[in-house]
Amino acid sequence: MxxxxxxxxxxxxxxxxxxxxxxxxxxxxxxxxxxxxxxxxxxxxxxxxxxxxxxxxxxxxxxxxxxxxxxxxxxxxxxxxxxxxxxxxxxxxKEWRAATRAKNKALMRRHLASIDPVFSADARHVPPDAPYPLVLKPREGVASEDVFLVQDALELATRVDEIAARRDDPLVAEEYLPGRLHTLETLGDGRELRVLGSFRTTLSPPPFFVEERLEWAAPPPETPQILEQLHALGIGFGACHTEFVVHEGRARIIEVNYRLIGDHCDFLLADLLGMPLFEQILTVHLGGRLDDWHGAGERHAIAEPVIADRSGTLTAAPGSLRLDYGPVRLAYRPQRAVGDAVAVTRTNRDYLGTVRAIGPGPDEVNAALARFRAAHDWTIT
The missing domain is CATH 3.40.50.20 (Rossmann fold)
Structure with missing residues (x-):
């Protein structure tokens, strides 16, 4: 049965x-x-x-x-x-308290205060001496929605009122953490927590935080600091996608998404590692152990979304594709269909689709991505 x-x-x-x-x-x-x-x-x-x-x-x-x-x-x-x-x-x-801490950014900051203190406050009750600039965000938000860098109290109040007109969930204002943005992808079976790998993330210019590219890279030397913070949060079972910055030798968590990385990077990760990633996650939830897999080896990978630059109707775009450009294996999966209405939000919701490319090195992968984009049109009218 x-x-x-x-x-x-x-x-x-x-x-x-x-x-x-x-x-x-x-x-x-x-x-x-x-x-x-x-x-x-x-x-x-x-x-x-x-x-x-x-x-x-x-x-x-x-x-x-x-x-x-x-x-x-x-x-x-x-x-x-x-x-x-x-x-x-x-x-x-997963431990339900850890899942709650990961989702609620205010709880996460409070729980990590003894390890990595970061200023965080209810966005409507920020003290006058707050360390601007601050990052304003929904306490339990996703996909960079309604996340803004604000420079002073006046801009904070203006943005809070603007967001409150669209949604009524709590907002937090956090200290801006400078540094190079990375992800850490982990998978645990309740006995061991294994690092699957890491991406370097490129963001849009401030005040927005749209993810414009994720590029495979070795986890930075500061990664053990992040693992220590995840352990303190109680995170260690199933898949977890953590975003963090590294600055002057210090690694600091931006947010923890206690599930598999999204925006089609999950499919890229499975292809790159040569493992049945989705089956492995289901297996640990069934009580099974982590399998061994060979890893990415010397290969390079990039996930690059095609981002809407205007609002309107998507009138031309490619469908799902799998192509080989020499040694580079490339896949494209749309997130919007021709005929869809598109409203630019300056968030990850502006993705029209994501191109995934795996090859022997950065030069080959970047060349294949450029060739693919030049050969296809995304038209918004």
């Missing part, structure tokens, strides 16, 4: 639709999709789709049948309720 897995999801994502669900099929798992948005997942899953308030662990528990083998989510917002539901059934799970 196949193991019964419950996958909790909010909006439909490529990570779930093209990553975890096919991986579950390859593992011969019976998957029930729990979601508060069934229409968004119509046609993405051959198994049961059950409507459920997945933000409430009690509703997840009520929706789960007898003898589940795993309860899992790859959503930022659903890590804590999923962890609580899995714990209710005695299943392998």
């Amino acid at each position: 196949a193991a019964s897995v419950y996958l909790a999801a909010g909006k439909a994502t490529d990570s779930v639709t093209h990553g975890f669900l096919p991986a579950a099929a390859r593992l011969a798992l019976d998957v029930t999709l729990l979601t508060d948005r069934p229409p968004a997942h119509a046609g993405t899953h051959d198994g049961p789709i059950v409507e459920c308030d997945v933000t409430d662990f009690r509703e997840i528990v009520a929706a789960v049948g007898d003898e589940p083998a795993a309860i899992f989510s790859n959503s930022d917002f659903l890590q804590a309720p999923t962890a609580l539901a899995a714990s209710y059934f005695g299943l392998p799970a």
